[in-house]
Amino acid sequence: MSYWLFKTEPDTFSIDDLKARGTTGEIWDGVRNYQARNMLRDQVQVNDRVFIYHSNCETPGVAGIARVIESGVVDPMQFNPDSKYFDPASKPDAPRWITVKVAYELHLAKPVSLASIKAHPALQDMQLVKRGNRLSILPVSEEQWETILHIEGNG
DNA sequence: GCCAACGTTGGC
DNA sequence: GCCAACGTTGGC
Numbered sequence: 001m002s003y004w005l006f007k008t009e010p011d012t013f014s015i016d017d018l019k020a021r022g023t024t025g026e027i028w029d030g031v032r033n034y035q036a037r038n039m040l041r042d043q044v045q046v047n048d049r050v051f052i053y054h055s056n057c058e059t060p061g062v063a064g065i066a067r068v069i070e071s072g073v074v075d076p077m078q079f080n081p082d083s084k085y086f087d088p089a090s091k092p093d094a095p096r097w098i099t100v101k102v103a104y105e106l107h108l109a110k111p112v113s114l115a116s117i118k119a120h121p122a123l124q125d126m127q128l129v130k131r132g133n134r135l136s137i138l139p140v141s142e143e144q145w146e147t148i149l150h151i152e153g154n155g
Numbered sequence: 156g157c158c159a160a161c162g163t164t165g166g167c
Numbered sequence: 168g169c170c171a172a173c174g175t176t177g178g179c
Contacts, residue, residue, distance in 0.1 A: 007164095035174095055164080055166085114166080133173095134163080134173055136164085157178105164174100167170095
């Protein structure tokens with residue numbers, strides 16, 4: 001089992017929205033970066049745990065945890081001409097964008113802000129805090145996972 | 156294959 | 168809203 005961090009803009013889709021989906025979960029659609037796609041397609045597996053990270057908002061940070069409930073999911077938005085994620089170059093017999101489905105697990109007792117992650121000595125190697133990081137899917141080590149969970153009384 | 160122009164991400 | 172740091176596109 002592996003650990004990940006998925007970014008989302010809470011104005012568009014937040015941890016609360018994911019919670020509202022319940023055990024049905026949600027397809028993590030809209031990832032249109034090949035490096036992120038490759039991780040979703042090749043490495044993210046069922047039962048992996050995911051930090052849901054809120055970006056582009058007042059207090060960026062880890063808001064909660066989800067679980068991967070299905071892998072190898074074809075992102076349906078690539079075939080939807082009305083979607084901003086429509087990709088006319090992707091063909092149904094050779095879909096370009098593969099993702100996973102996740103389901104809500106919990107909110108952190110207290111969200112862990114990007115500022116507190118940056119301030120923690122044990123988290124300096126996280127790709128999240130690396131300069132110029134823009135990937136929306138990032139691997140998290142077990143040690144980093146536990147460290148974040150124990151910040152400010154979580155876990 | 157090079158690289159300038161352009162678009163996007165995302166913290167601040 | 169600003170802007171640094173990327174990724175992508177397309178002319179050549």
